Structure formats: C-alpha cells, structure tokens
Amino acid sequence: MWLFFFFAVIVFLGFPTEFRAFMLQVRTENMTNGDYVYVVNEPFHHRTYYGNLTWMYGTQRDQEAEQAFKSVFLITSAPETNTHLQTLENELKMRSLRDFNFTYAPDEKPNLFAIASYECVIMFGIMLQHILHASVDLSDGSAIGRLFWNKTFNLDTGIIQFDEVGERKQDMIVQQFQKGDVWPTTILELSGSAELHENVTAIEWPVPFPPPNEPFCGYSGLSSACLPSDGNYSLTTIISCSVFALAIIATCAAAIKIWFGVLSHHEDWQTFVIDRKGLHPFTDSARASLIRTQISSIVYSFRRSRNDL
Structure with a gap:
C-alpha cells in the first residue's frame, strides 16, 4: 500500500479493503468535506485478485463510507469491448x-x-x-x-x-461515486493512442470544484482572516484553530505517518493514524525529502520480498 500527497490531492495505491478503511478514518477526521481530493487506482478488474472498489460492504458503517467516497476519483482501464x-x-x-x-x-x-x-x-x-x-x-x-x-x-x-519510449498506450477512464450509487460512474475517458480526453459526465463535489490549493484560514489555520479582530487569543482558541486546520489543510503532509496492523476480523481491521505534528506548506525541499523516503521504502520492500523468496 502506498500513499502520495500532492497539496490537497492524496493518491492511494492499495487494495479496496485498505482504501475503504482509510476513507472511513479520514471521514472521522472531517477530511471529506471537499477540501481534499482522493485518487485511487484500480490496476485491473478482477474480483479475486484485486477486489471490488465500492463503499458498500453490508455493514453498519456503509452510510459513512458512502459519504466519504464522494471525495474520490477512481482511475482504471477502460472496459474491454473486444x-x-x-x-x-x-x-x-x-x-x-x-x-x-x-x-x-x-x-x-x-x-x-x-x-x-x-x-x-x-x-x-x-x-x-x-x-x-x-x-x-x-x-x-x-x-x-x-x-x-x-x-x-x-x-x-x-x-x-507502445510509444516511442516503450510505454504502453492504454485507454483509461476516470470515475466517481455519484448519487449514492454502489458502483462508480465514468466522468472522463482518456485515449491512450490519441492522447485526448473526453468529458462524459459532470463532476459532483461537496464544494465548488476544484478546491483551492491553500485553505481559507491558511496552512496553519491561524490566518488573520479567521482570527478575532481584537487580537486577544486564548489558549483554547489557538488549540481549536489548530484542530480545525487539520480538517482544511491543503498541503502535502510530509509528516503524515501511516501505521496499519491486523487488529481483528472486524471491518475496521486496519487503523490509520495521522500524526498532526509538522503539517506545513509543501516546499521543494519537502518534495525532495518525500521522494527520497518513497524510493528508500520501495528499495527496502523489494529487498524484503526477494529475501522471502
């Protein structure tokens, strides 16, 4: 499972069960109100080898998952018509x-x-x-x-x-969960050969789309536009603004750490913990540090998988 953060866009690479658990967690953190865009990739269509990307699991948290999935874009290959x-x-x-x-x-x-x-x-x-x-x-x-x-x-x-550098030209589609549908609706078709896209269905979003890169109250939530004009701030007020900043932060959170483990056979067997320390605007140095971390993680995972063979 991989998570990549680009300002207000979060790219999730993993299995459907993990993704649903993640979306339920960010829903709990009030991070599905339209300020964040969640992009998930379905590498191939297969119920057994990959799973079904949907919010409906027939559990008591389906309604929460349905609301959370309204902030999701699904990228996958176009249906085979041959x-x-x-x-x-x-x-x-x-x-x-x-x-x-x-x-x-x-x-x-x-x-x-x-x-x-x-x-x-x-x-x-x-x-x-x-x-x-x-x-x-x-x-x-x-x-x-x-x-x-x-x-x-x-x-x-x-x-x-295959193109001029050996990359496969694959027709792709972008989908979104709309109107409470169990399965996503195609909103955009991408032609791999023609390198063109065609709009199919309008985007539905909780707020005007696209959301701004910088939150109204700033990355820290302490922008002058959101603070009292008299300049007297209590500790409670500052703490409240800091917590509110988490919900509307529109930056790549390089300090976000994800831990997961098998807790039980309950639907929330995987818990995602968000470290609130160090949330800050995404800079070039942060980008370079994030890339180095991701490369190191990939190399480590590759070496570990080879040792397991």
Missing part, C-alpha cells in the same frame, strides 16, 4: 475443465496473468520473425527490447500499443 477476448476466455475455461478438471464459477474471469502471458508469447513470436531477418545482435537484450518501441500489435485479446 469480442475475440470473450472467445479466448471461453477457450481457457474449457481447457481448464478438460485438462485440469478445474471449473470456473459462472461469472468468474480466467486468470489475468495467464492472459497476459499468452499476449507476451504472441508478441514475442511476432517480433522474433522480424529479429531473425534483421541485423540485431541476439545477445543484446536492450537492442531487442527497443524493437518493441513504436509498435502496434493486433492480437485476438485486443490492440496493444
């Missing part, structure tokens, strides 16, 4: 039953990694024909990899395109 892919999926289900005595559930999708491997083999076979007729050093993997740049593959699973 009819040939359905034919391939049916073939995989048939062979799974025939060769391995494994039966898929009626609405279950085949293993997405099997489909990805199938695509890789087909693309490599296509490029292998080109490689064998080109003056390419077969021991130079980097040169062979560059042959995939600026290429379009018309596969029976769909069209796969």
